[in-house]
Structures are given as structure tokens and as C-alpha cells.
Amino acid sequence: MRPCAQPTLTVRGAEFGGPRPLLCVPLVAADTASLVEQAQVARSLSPDVVEWRADSFDEISDDAMRRAGAALRGVLDTHPIIFTLRAKEEGGAKPLAPDLRSAVIQAVLRTRLFDLVDVELFNGSGFFGPIADVARQHGARVILSFHDFQATPAVEILQGTMAEMVRHGADIAKVACMPREPGDVLRLFQATLTTRQAYPAVPLITMSMGQLGVSSRVAGFLFGSDMTFAVGQKASAPGQIPIADLRAMIDGLVRYA
């Protein structure tokens, strides 16, 4: 039994908020050939959603990303795809100037190849506001996200951060933190649950990273998280596990919970 289990957002058939969490496979490729190869592997694994972590691409430019994006969509013609171009300090692959990043994200969204875009809240609304506008004009939903690769903030901070995302009009709120001890995983669960109860219509994606946080990738949906990331060919963050194993464990919980 999930808290408030009712579909709240459907993207290309993928239901956020339903009785089971969506499985998202990230693609982290340096060039179009390996992006296409990873996409083919991902497709064979039947994820619900695919994320292109474009910051790991060698050439970060409007043109290169549009071409690679078209090749990706050619392979994953029916999957919802998230476009994500993270800055280094948000867990991205390399340093990228904010102006370049914003311009590339907007150019890519204008192609209408993508269904969702993930932008970090702490870039500020001056950064994500225009991106959100372009996204909506071109049929994409906005995930506002928060990442902490060092630690897990207090429950109140986590809740406040997600509330801030909702206030800024996020279609989906996402939080990923690193636990230092098992209690940090419980804090992440608690903040997720409280936020889910406060904003039942806003899908949430939350996880506790690393080995200590593995239970959040498996059981987070029981405390209000709507999507979990799993490895297809290559992980994009610490603690992600292969999709087949994750799916089997989630199936078990769904069967009995």
C-alpha cells in the first residue's frame, strides 16, 4: 500500500503516482555511437523512463546535442525521455558555463524530442525560469531537483526544499542525498512522506545514494517516491543497481505490500 497511490501525471504512458514506482535508466555516453548503443541496451530492458545525462557527452553544443538527441529518439521512439545537462557541482560530468548550459538546454527542448527536463533548484529561477518556459512551450515537463553528494540535510530542510520546488511550479520534485548513517535514509523517507502528504498531486523522485541508501531505491515508493533509477549499461550516480535486480525486488514488495 503506497501513500496516496493515484496517478497524478502521465508522460507518454508512464504513470507517476501509480501503485508501483517507475524505473528510469540513465544514459551516460561520450558520443552518439555509444549513446545509441546504450539506448538499444536500455530499450531491451524495458524501463518506464530513460534519462539522457547529456553532461557526459564530449561535445556540448546546440548542434551536437540536437543531432545526438535525434539519434536517441530514433532508438527510443515511444519512451519518455528526460534531458539533463548537469553542472559539475550538481553531480555533472564536467564544468560547464551557465550561459552555455542554459542555451543548449533551451535549444534541445525546442526540438520537441524530449518529454522532461531536469534542472537543479539552486541554479535559481533566473536560470530555470526561462528553461521552464521553453519546456512548456514545447511540450516538456519540468523536474526541479536538489542533489547533495556529501550528506543528508535535516528533514525540515528537505521538506522546505521540495516545497520550494512546488512553489516554483515544478511538475515533479526530485531530491537525491548521500547518507552517512542509516538514520539519514530514514530522514529522506520521512521528508518524502511528509511532502507527499502535503502535495499529493505533485510527483516526487527521492533517493538516498550510495550503498547505505540502497533500500531507498527499492522501497522508496512505499514512502512516496514515484520513480527510481536503475543501471542499464552504466550508472549515473552512486548506489544505482541493475534494473533486473531492482525490478525483482520491487515486484516482491508490490506483491505483498
Add this chain to the structure above:
Amino acid sequence: MRPCAQPTLTVRGAEFGGPRPLLCVPLVAADTASLVEQAQVARSLSPDVVEWRADSFDEISDDAMRRAGAALRGVLDTHPIIFTLRAKEEGGAKPLAPDLRSAVIQAVLRTRLFDLVDVELFNGSGFFGPIADVARQHGARVILSFHDFQATPAVEILQGTMAEMVRHGADIAKVACMPREPGDVLRLFQATLTTRQAYPAVPLITMSMGQLGVSSRVAGFLFGSDMTFAVGQKASAPGQIPIADLRAMIDGLVRYA
């Protein structure tokens, strides 16, 4: 990574406190024939521990229990076995006068057929004190337990209850509560974790019952619980799931956590 993962108690080879939780299958039989049959099924499922929930037996007497116990030990010659004769209000199968219950438990322990005995804390030390003395004189360990089939008390109450068990010399402290909402499961996890950190040498068995609590049966060991109950042939409490499914999910968590 479990909190404080280090074996703290070994009973017939079953290590409490190690890197993975022990799997215990309960036997709930009305007569010796079905007890033996359930024990054979249980043995084929390779649990780490077996519990005989003797309160479901038709004939509750010294003599009947000693004979059934011997038959049980004949089937499970190497497994650690818990002897449990619960009162109705502790989740037992039927009303039993305290004097009869105490006399039968002590008589059974004197046979040295059992490795562990489970007694509810709230029977009071006048009840469990003499049982604990007899247990120790006859090579058995004492589990002091607390059950709430209606609700989950506050974290402080749960912690205080387990601390009370430790103060009374429990070899193992056990708490099973019914959650009413997902936050109750998190409270059970939090109380387990805090108690595990406060008393690292005392094995704990904690669970949140029913469908809502299923994650505690699977992932409770990541927050400090050392044993989880799984169905062999018949469940003894709400929310227990078949041992093969539970083992597969725990294997997954152990592999990646």
C-alpha cells in the same frame, strides 16, 4: 552496510548480528502430526531458526507439549528452535491462564529440547523472571517481547520498551507493532536503529506488521533488526511473506547494500 554488523550471539550456529538477518519460520499446528509435517516443510526451506508457536496446539499441558516438542526436535535436529506460548492478548491463539502458561513453559524448558524462549515483557518480571531462570539453567536464551496489534507507539515508547527488556536481562529484545500509516513503519525503524546504537551487544528483532509493514520484514536488518519471520506453511502474524520470496529480496539488498 548494516549498522553495527558484528555477530553478538550465536545459537546452534545461527548468528544474530551478522551481515544478514536470520530467517525464522513459525510453526502453528493444532496437533503433533501437523506439527511434524510443518517442521518437515520448514526444514526443506532451510530457515536459520524455527519458532514453535505452541499456543495454537490443541492440548496445552506439560505432558502433551513435552511429547510434541520431542517429535519436533526429531525432525529439526540441528536447527535453533524458539518455544513460544503466547497469551491471547499478545497475539496468541487462545486464552490461557497465566499459571498454566508459566508451568508449561518451565516444564518444556527443562527438557532442554529448545534453544530459545519468547516471553512478553508486560507479563511482568514475576512471570518471566522464574521462566528466565529455568531457561538459563537449561541452556536456553530468553527473548523478551512486546506486541501491539492495534497501533505503533511513539519512538520514545518503543525505545523505552526495548531498554526495559535489556534492563531485565533479555538475551534478545523483540518488538512487533501494527502500522496505521507509512510513518509508523519509519518510527519502528528509527526506534530499532536508536536502540541498536544504544545497546550494540543485544540482538534485536523488530517488525512492522501487516501489508503496510512489509518493508520492515525485508529491509529491517538495515536499521538494526537481526531476524525476520517468514511463512513456511502457515503465517503466525499478519504481513509475513513466503520464505523464498523474502530470502530473494534480502539477498538483493545484501548484494548491493
